[in-house]
Amino acid sequence: MLQPLTAGRLQLKNRVVFPAHQTLLSEDGVVGPRMRAYYAERAKGGVAAVIVEGGAVHDTTVKFPNYLWAHKEEIIPSYMALQKELSKYGCKSIIQLVHSGGRMSSHDSRLPLWAPSDVRSAISPEIPHAMTAEEISQVLDGYEKSFKNAVEGGVDGIEIHAAHEYLLGQFLSPLNNLRTDEYGGSMDNRLRLLNEVVMLARKTVGDEMVVGIRINGSDLVDASLDNDDYIEVARNIEALASVDYLSISAGTSRDNHMIVPPMDTPEGLYVDYAANISAAVSLPVMAVGRLKNPELAEEVIASGKADVVAQARALIADPFWVQKLYDQIPQQIRPCIGCNQGCFGYLYTNRPITCAVNPAVGHERTIGHGTETSSTGRVLVIGGGPAGMEAAIAARERGLEVTLAEASPTLGGQIPLASSIESRAELGTIIDFQISELQRLDVDIRLETTIDIPAISKLELDEIIIATGSQPRMSPFSTDDSIPVIAPIEAMNSPETYAEKNIIVVDQVAHFPAYAPAEALKDAGADVMILTPKLFVGSLLDQATMVVTLRRLAGKGIQMTPNSAVVHITDGLLHIQDTLSGKMRTETPDVIIAAVGNRSDDGLAQQLAENFKNANVQVIGDASAPRTILEAIREGRIAGRSI
Numbered sequence: 216m217l218q219p220l221t222a223g224r225l226q227l228k229n230r231v232v233f234p235a236h237q238t239l240l241s242e243d244g245v246v247g248p249r250m251r252a253y254y255a256e257r258a259k260g261g262v263a264a265v266i267v268e269g270g271a272v273h274d275t276t277v278k279f280p281n282y283l284w285a286h287k288e289e290i291i292p293s294y295m296a297l298q299k300e301l302s303k304y305g306c307k308s309i310i311q312l313v314h315s316g317g318r319m320s321s322h323d324s325r326l327p328l329w330a331p332s333d334v335r336s337a338i339s340p341e342i343p344h345a346m347t348a349e350e351i352s353q354v355l356d357g358y359e360k361s362f363k364n365a366v367e368g369g370v371d372g373i374e375i376h377a378a379h380e381y382l383l384g385q386f387l388s389p390l391n392n393l394r395t396d397e398y399g400g401s402m403d404n405r406l407r408l409l410n411e412v413v414m415l416a417r418k419t420v421g422d423e424m425v426v427g428i429r430i431n432g433s434d435l436v437d438a439s440l441d442n443d444d445y446i447e448v449a450r451n452i453e454a455l456a457s458v459d460y461l462s463i464s465a466g467t468s469r470d471n472h473m474i475v476p477p478m479d480t481p482e483g484l485y486v487d488y489a490a491n492i493s494a495a496v497s498l499p500v501m502a503v504g505r506l507k508n509p510e511l512a513e514e515v516i517a518s519g520k521a522d523v524v525a526q527a528r529a530l531i532a533d534p535f536w537v538q539k540l541y542d543q544i545p546q547q548i549r550p551c552i553g554c555n556q557g558c559f560g561y562l563y564t565n566r567p568i569t570c571a572v573n574p575a576v577g578h579e580r581t582i583g584h585g586t587e588t589s590s591t592g593r594v595l596v597i598g599g600g601p602a603g604m605e606a607a608i609a610a611r612e613r614g615l616e617v618t619l620a621e622a623s624p625t626l627g628g629q630i631p632l633a634s635s636i637e638s639r640a641e642l643g644t645i646i647d648f649q650i651s652e653l654q655r656l657d658v659d660i661r662l663e664t665t666i667d668i669p670a671i672s673k674l675e676l677d678e679i680i681i682a683t684g685s686q687p688r689m690s691p692f693s694t695d696d697s698i699p700v701i702a703p704i705e706a707m708n709s710p711e712t713y714a715e716k717n718i719i720v721v722d723q724v725a726h727f728p729a730y731a732p733a734e735a736l737k738d739a740g741a742d743v744m745i746l747t748p749k750l751f752v753g754s755l756l757d758q759a760t761m762v763v764t765l766r767r768l769a770g771k772g773i774q775m776t777p778n779s780a781v782v783h784i785t786d787g788l789l790h791i792q793d794t795l796s797g798k799m800r801t802e803t804p805d806v807i808i809a810a811v812g813n814r815s816d817d818g819l820a821q822q823l824a825e826n827f828k829n830a831n832v833q834v835i836g837d838a839s840a841p842r843t844i845l846e847a848i849r850e851g852r853i854a855g856r857s858i
Contacts, residue, residue, distance in 0.1 A: 216509075216516045217540060220263075220523065222499045224372075224425045225459045227263035227523065228305050230516050231537050234462065234503060234525035235266040235311035235374065235429070236558070237279060238568040240577055244284035245293035251300055252579040253568075257530050258306035259584065261537030265301055266427075266462075266525075269313030269376050273357035275329045278319035280565055285312050285361040294368020309372040309425060312361045314354055316382030317343030317391075318468055329354070331386045332393040337468040351398065351408065354382070358412050362419035372425025372459070375412055379474055380467035383409045384431065387448065388467070390439045402444075406451055417457035427501075428452055429462040432488020436469045442488050446495045453496045462501040462525060463489035472759035475528075476505055478553030479638040479763055483511050490520035501525045507532075507551045509540055531558055531570050535584065546651060549573060550644040556845050560757025572645050574849035582856060589614045590858055592677030596620070597666045597819065600628020602836025602847035603682030604649040609855025610678075611656040618659040620666045626650055628684050628837075630844065632707045633727060636735050638767060642844070668822050678831045678858045681820045682851065685813035685837035690721070694784035700807045706732040714740035719789060719804040721781050721811065722747040725755035726843075729810035730764055733773055736808075743773045744802070748780040748794050813841035833857070 220227040233254070240250040246267065254265045270285025271277050277284075284290055298308045317330030320340055328343035329350060335342045346354075365373050377383035385391035386408045392399050398407050409428075416426050430448055434440045440448075445463075452458050465485045466474040476484060485504030493500040502521035506512045507529035515521050530536050532551035539548050549572055554560075557569035557576065570576040575583045592615050596607045599621030607619045625631065627646040634643035653660060671679065687702030694700060706713065710732070718741045722729035729745060730753070737743045745752055745768070752768075752775040753761040768775065782790045788801040820834045835850035836842075 216513045216524065217537075220499065222522070223459060224423065225499055227307065229261070229263045229537065230523045231262055231512070232264040232266060232501065232523055232525050233257045233262045233530050234501070234527050235268045235376070236527045237268050237562050238577070239279060239281040239562065239565065240567050241281045241283050243289075244282065244287065245290045246283065246297045247293065248580065249577065251293070251297050252583065253577060254297065255300045255304075256534040256575075256579045256583050258301045258304040260530070260533075260535035261304075261541060262306060262530060264307035264309055264371075266309045266311055266374050267297070269311045270361065272312050272314050272361045273329075273354050275324055275326045276314045277324040278315045279562070280323055281567070282323070285310065285364060286357045288364060291364050291368045294365065294370050298369045298371070307371040307425070309374050309427065310365050310368075310370050311374040311376050311429070312358065312365075313376035314357070314382035316380070316385045317341070318380050318385075330382065331391060331398065334391050334393065336380060338471050339468070345394075348396070355411060355415060359415055359419055362416050366420050366424065372427060373416060373420065374427040374429055374462065375416060376429050377409055378429045378431045378464045380434075383412065384467070388434065388439050390436070402447065406448065410451070410455060413452065413455050413457050425459045426457060427460040427462060428458055429464060431465050431467075432463040432485055432492060433465050434467050434469075435465055435473055436467060439467065442491055445488070446492055449492045449496050449498070453498050458498060460499040460501060460523070461492065461496070462503065463492055463521075464503050472762040475555060475559040475759050477555050477760045477763055478641040479767065480505065482506070482508055483515065486515055486520055493519070493521055499523060503527075505553065507553075509545050509548070528553070528558060531568070531576055532572050547655070550648055552641050552645050554642070554844075555757045555759050556843065559759055563758050569845070571843070571845040572848055574852045582852070587613055587856065591615065592858065593675060594618070594678045594680065594858060595666070595671070595674060595676050596680045596682060598628070598682030598684055598836075598838065599623075599626040599660075599662070600682060600684050600836065600847065601630060601646065601649065601844050602684075602838075602851040603628075603680065604646075604653060605848045605851025606680045606682060606835060606855040607658050608649060608652045608656065609852050610858055611653075611658050613856070613858070615858060616659075618661060619653065620661045620664040622663065622665045624663050626660070626662070629704070632704060633731055635707060636731055636738070638734065638764075639727065639731060645844070645848075666819065668826050671823070671827070676830075678833070679823065680854050681817070681823070681832060681834045681838050682836050683816045683819055683838045685815050685841040687809075688811050688814050690807075690809035691723075691811055692781045692783050695786070697787045698784050698789060698804060698807055700784070700809050703728045703732045703808055703810050706808050707735055710735040710739040710741075713806060716741050716805040717803070718743045718806050718808060719802060720745045720808045722752065723811045725749055725753060728812075729808075730768060732808050732810070734768060734771065737771050737773050744804075745773060745775045746779040746781065746791060747775075747777055749777060751777050813837060815839065815841060831858075
């Protein structure tokens with residue numbers, strides 16, 4: 216994996232690339248300083264090539280705000296600046312070019328969606344306009360302008376996006392392309408536009424620039440293209456003698472959650488698609504799909520299944536993934552946990568990319584690698600959850616003496632319980648990493664240690680960081696105690712206790728504090744129903760995680776009932792009101808799990824504020840306000856850097 220690749224125009228210093236993915240970090244349609252710093256961080260970290268997120272080839276392309284306008288000349292200087300920055304580290308700059316077709320919406324472009332036929336994408340609110348021959352020519356003109364801008368910008372290559380049901384992929388698909396002209400019908404006709412774009416690319420960029428294509432290895436949908444079909448597509452592309460590599464992904468809007476597969480999907484799940492295509496062509500092939508594990512990535516290359524591994528989320532979580540392998544310290548790689556919370560999840564809320572385990576994402580200029588300052592002094596961190604551990608790590612990295620006190624016998628806060636179900640086990644890897652870093656940095660860890668005001672009075676401290684977490688709230692509905700009401704954490708502690716019982720989970724959080732205990736108790740043999748007052752279960756999960764979670768819960772026989780608000784408990788009856796119709800009904804569960812959120816465990820913080828008015832105290836994570844692991848790690852990192 217760390218060996219160079221020499222394949223004609225494609226010359227890479229190793230076999231790891233940072234593939235294209237939407238960041239929403241662009242500024243005024245160009246690669247501005249914030250986006251450039253994001254990509255440069257991965258170049259510093261040793262990656263062989265950065266493939267910049269898809270740039271629009273036509274005005275009808277744009278599907279998000281802060282999109283790159285690849286077909287406009289204004290982008291050229293930003294390409295030059297990016298190429299200059301990446302080349303410092305021997306990293307190649309490749310620009311992905313794309314037309315999104317009818318895949319999304321016209322809310323940002325304010326123009327009708329263009330597609331081969333008037334077939335609605337599964338994730339779009341709109342029926343697209345079926346393109347005319349003249350409009351196809353206009354799109355080709357847009358590609359040509361985009362190719363010319365890449366040449367003028369001095370980048371090393373371009374990548375044509377024909378996967379994931381974007382426009383060129385829609386032309387390939389018999390489900391999206393219902394045309395009866397020369398661009399529809401047979402596979403040869405459906406390939407026509409892709410072939411024209413490829414030939415135009417090589418003609419425009421000349422003989423020196425790299426030209427790659429991203430295609431699916433499978434659409435993952437019955438009646439659409441499968442791996443055998445894409446082998447045929449790959450052979451067709453190779454026969455054009457204009458392309459330097461193939462990047463193989465999978466999925467369309469019909470299973471949109473599988474384009475960025477979440478944590479409860481297998482690692483390397485799309486490698487075999489790439490391997491089959493690689494065996495059928497002589498072009499270099501890039502494999503994608505949860506290749507975060509160095510041993511797995513190495514096996515993919517060493518076995519010849521692919522020539523390159525393309526890693527997005529692994530390199531988002533740790534930009535120095537590659538360099539740490541060069542340095543033979545793989546244990547120091549900060550792991551991607553596959554949660555999709557800050558990357559794919561933020562994308563679908565139109566927010567710039569971030570990362571649950573790496574707060575520097577999108578902020579590389581201010582808190583990225585090399586921006587740390589050294590400091591001295593003594594710091595006490597109270598609380599050993601993800602926020603407290605991150606604060607201790609960040610402070611110790613800067614030279615401070617750090618003591619971490621945790622009242623319980625173990626570190627990790629709520630995460631060990633949250634990761635105790637198989638589908639969420641990957642969460643635990645970030646806790647394992649943080650513990651390993653605390654040990655490597657020689658942080659003074661004191662377990663089963665309760666810190667109070669008298670204890671603090673005896674210490675000479677320069678800073679106190681409170682990361683005492685949160686505790687479950689009492690149930691907000693009235694009860695005569697005729698039905699036991701327990702917190703999610705109590706259920707997770709001993710799920711076997713509830714075997715063969717009738718359990719109702721009252722879900723007011725729309726997140727895993729409701730779904731993890733529901734799944735754990737169902738696996739233990741309970742009969743489980745989830746009630747939520749919201750319009751649907753899982754509404755606060757990112758799209759990919761929500762789909763796989765709801766399918767998994769439904770597959771296990773867990774009943775999920777939306778629009779159901781719990782009113783009160785009397786005489787062994789749970790009274791429920793339909794939030795839409797207002798009608799009342801009752802259920803008779805044996806036990807109720809009240810997933811109603813947490814309350815900050817901030818008593819010590821309040822005491823410190825009263826007794827040490829001049830002390831330097833920071834309150835972070837759930838101790839400040841109960842939220843998620845993303846906010847916990849971010850606030851821990853920032854607190855440790857600020858001392």
